[in-house]
Amino acid sequence: MTLVGLLRPVAALGALLTAVAIAHAADVVNDYPTSARAEYVYGCMKANGETRQSIEQCSCSIDVVASLLPYDRYVTAETVLSMSQVRSTLGSEFRTSGQATTALNELRRAQAEAEVRCF
Numbered sequence: 001m002t003l004v005g006l007l008r009p010v011a012a013l014g015a016l017l018t019a020v021a022i023a024h025a026a027d028v029v030n031d032y033p034t035s036a037r038a039e040y041v042y043g044c045m046k047a048n049g050e051t052r053q054s055i056e057q058c059s060c061s062i063d064v065v066a067s068l069l070p071y072d073r074y075v076t077a078e079t080v081l082s083m084s085q086v087r088s089t090l091g092s093e094f095r096t097s098g099q100a101t102t103a104l105n106e107l108r109r110a111q112a113e114a115e116v117r118c119f
Contacts, residue, residue: 031071037062048119060118061111068110077107 044058065074080103083094094100 030066032062032066032074033071036071036074037066040065057118061114064114064117065107065110068113069106073103073106077103080104081107 040062041055041058044061045054048054048058069077080094080100084091084100084104086094
């Protein structure tokens with residue numbers, strides 16, 4: 001067997017592993033459900049004008065946020081944001097907790113990056 005004949009299986013295995021890695025990376029970036037992306041874009045458009053340009057910018061924004069923040073941490077931050085508005089002891093816990101602050105800071109950093117890239 002020649003050297004080329006020996007290298008073909010190695011090259012094929014390398015190509016297969018690369019394809020699997022790319023597919024996995026795409027799944028990680030696209031782990032946000034369509035409804036979550038749509039809700040984000042809708043809220044973003046309400047805040048930035050309901051124009052064709054805002055659709056593009058807000059769609060870009062959620063793509064950037066999704067690339068920087070895994071969906072489970074996004075849900076945590078959105079929950080903290082929502083619950084911190086409750087006027088009670090329960091709401092106070094979400095406003096003063098270290099974990100809540102960390103979750104909100106992660107979301108705000110991702111949104112700030114999205115604003116720089118998209119707006």
